[in-house]
Amino acid sequence: MHEILTTDFMQRALIAALLVGLVAPMVGIFLVQRRLSLIGDGMGHVALAGVAVGLVTGRGPVLTALVAAVVAAVAIELLRARGRTNADVALGVIFYGGIAAGVVIISKAPEGTPANLMSYLFGSILTTRTSDVWIFLALALVIMATVWVLWPRFFAVANDEEYARAVGLPVLPLNIILAVLTATTVVVAMRVVGLLLISALMIVPNAAGQLLARSFTTGLRWAIAVGLASAVGGVFISYPLDTPSGGTIVVLAVLVYIVTAIGTGVARRIRQRRHSIAEGHDHEHGPECGHEAIPHGDHVDYLHGGHRHAAHQGHYDEHGAGSPRTSGQDEEVRA
Amino acid sequence: MRTTTPTTPDTGVPRAAGPVIELHGAAFGYGEHAVVTDVDLTVRRGEIVAVLGPNGAGKSTLMKGILGLNEHLAGTIRLFDEDADVTRDRARVGYVPQRHTLSASILATAEEIVATGRLPRLGWLGRLKATDRQVVARALELVGLGDRAATEVTTLSGGQQRRVLIARALAGQADVLVMDEPTAGVDAASQHVLADVLARLVERGVTMVIVTHELGALERILTRIVVVDAGHVTFDGTPHQYEATRAAVHHDHDAHHHDSELADEEATPVLPRGPVDPSGDGHA
Structure with missing residues (x-):
């Protein structure tokens, strides 16, 4: 235990996990709401191309990944906004073009070993550098501040985009900002969670949160709690287990989801048995019903x-x- | 004619006395393709207008045109005496869509949904303040759901969900409600509760445009009926004139009088013939 907390790379990995666990569910809830759960996965694919360019040119792969993911995010939203029927095909081209280019370019990079590729795809506790921690911290703060300010608008657009358009909310700018936040989250997660698994940390904690809550705000709080617990917990146990941290984090999150689903299911059964229903009630009670x-x-x-x-x-x-x-x-x- | 409405008590902005909605030779559609053309329609404050017509006649396209949700291809459209293409205050036209928009993948309470209606009044970065929360609570009370604010919306009945969407429009201080098929999928008892709620809003001076293929329980609150068929407005008048015209049309197309004519007429909700009412099959 002491050893885990005092090791340099573990300290950095734990801070990175804390940041990812916090911001991924925060951004993910709007993606789930818009039924775009898998768009984060696609941005991870494109970010790999950015990582590859960074490795080949000898720059920090974090910044090149950020540029690639953000450009892809804006392109995706603009494509979706044009409402073309083949928009999903265009997304497929962007996503798979990104990951294919990434794999090809990485193989030509000086550090391009298969082990290196694996750590970018599935996360590793060994790879977070001190400079990365500071970049992740800055990016996570930007994400948190933006969500804090804009969340009622993200919620409105995700809940009913047509209505938001009709009353004059800036729908396209809000969608582009959300896409850029998603891309930024992917980059914050690229060290400990990995580019192929980050999408899970945006979705699975929210799936668990939806089982526990009866409102949007409580759902989001539960999701952040589950995200934090699985990200930090996953990094923690991946050290003694010697497993890829991203995979460990996601397995943990899925386990939390399963336990929650079983627990809430059993609780609902018990409550159903206890409560008695007023039979044949077609009258609707309300402030003016007279009762x-x-x-x-x-x-x-x-x-x-x-x-x-x-x-x-x-x-x-x-x-x-x-x-x-x-x-x-x-x-x-x-x- | 009133100059302010009780739904907009705290803005203090003087409301123009001109028409609420004014269309001249307007055409709307998708892309280059016009679905409704040559529409002249003026809705004044306090009117309760039903826009009737068979499915595919263009009434939804007309409604979405008024809301700015599709392409405005010809003619003029003015909202509250302002060119609709430049107006900055679109929330004064309160859109009440079909309730399926509430069946989202993320849970939310009635209050959270209604609060989104308040956002157009808060600017880009503003947050809900205590007064905004009061407006939200009042909007829920106005539709008879004051006691259900914390209820998750998908557990509400169809009629209640419809009233949540009306409250959302009211929270944005809408002066006119544009409703899309408000009675569709709402059982008879709930339709009457809905009609009572709308009648209460009528008393408060809210103008309404109700797009529907069946009048149902809403018939008693209407002041005017507009029929859209094959992309054009084919009738515009009072419910009384509508009844008269419908009888005449029926007469023209049915030279042989049948004893059953009256009964037929009562059973047919909107127009005497045609695929007006999806449930009309049962009337034949």
Whole structure:
């Protein structure tokens, strides 16, 4: 344990993992919402071409990867915005052109060994340099600040793009900014998670978050928690296990998702058995339905034929026999 | 004619008294291809207009043209006495799309959805303040969902989801609601709740353009009916005139009087013949 925390490369890998675990779910939730979950994967493919160019020209591969991924991100959004029917074919050309060029160029690079390629694709705890840590920190701060400022707009556009367009929100600029954030996240993740696996860290924590939450904001919080836990945890255990850190992180995230799915499934079963449904209820309770409203924790019960009814999904639950409050409080609820 | 509407109490901006929507010789379509042409239509404040027509007649294209969602190919379109192509305040036209837009892959509460309607009022970087949250809460109350603000939207009924989308438009302080098939997939009981909500908005001076292929429970709140067929406006008048015209058209095309004519008419929701109502098959 002590050894893990004091080793230089592990310290750097853990910081990089912390940053990735934080920002990947933050950007990923909007990709999942827009049903573009796999676009991060494609940007990883293109980033490999950038890495290859960096290795051949002897520059830091992080910056060349950033340039390649950002250019691809903007091109992808512009292609999608033109609404051409063959846009997905064009994306295929960009993505596979990127990874193919990357593999070919890397083989000609001085450091172009197969082991090197593997570490870029699937992550390694050995490769994060001190200069990388500072770049990742700066990029992660930019991502976090942008999401913090713009998230209500990202949410609006991802939730209903046509509506956002109709009311005059700047849809295309927002989509391009989100694509650039995705590309930047790919680059932050290229050392510890790897270019082929980063997309998983944008998606899987959000899949788990959606099982645990009932709203967008709580869903995002859970996703960040799962992302952080699996990224840092994955780097941690990949040292004693001697496994590629990216693969370990993603396996961990998938395990968290499976455990969450089973846990929430069992909890739902138990709750279903416990709660009783008001039968044959086609009346809709509301502030003006005429039934007495009684605040009950986070919701409102309606007194209906001596029973307290609470809305639950498509039906009403029985919340016990009625206990009317003073009329003053009821007035307040109805107002 | 009122100069302000209760949905826009805190802006203090004087509202122009001119027409809400004004189309002259307008054509809309996709790419170069015009789907509706030569539309002259003026909607004034306080009017509740139903845009009727069979599927594929062009009524959705006309609606999307008003919303700026497709190509404006000819003629003029003015919103609130301003050229629609340059107006900066598109949120005054409150779009209420079909509810399937709520079945997203990420969960969200009714309040979170309605809050997105507030964004056009906040500029590029603004955040929701306490007053904005009040507007959101009031919009939810106005559609009778004040007690469901924290409910995840996909667990709401079809009619309730429709009201969430109406609240979203109200949160943007819309002066006119443009609704796409508000009664589609909403059962009869919920249609009446929806009609009550709309009637309440009518009292507050909200103008409405309702695109639909069936009038359903909304018939009682309408002040005007516009029929679009084969890419043109073929009728524009009061519900009363519409009834009269429909009877006449029916008469022209049905030289032989049948005893069943009246019954037929009652059973046919929009036009006497044609593929007006997808559920019309059952009426024959």
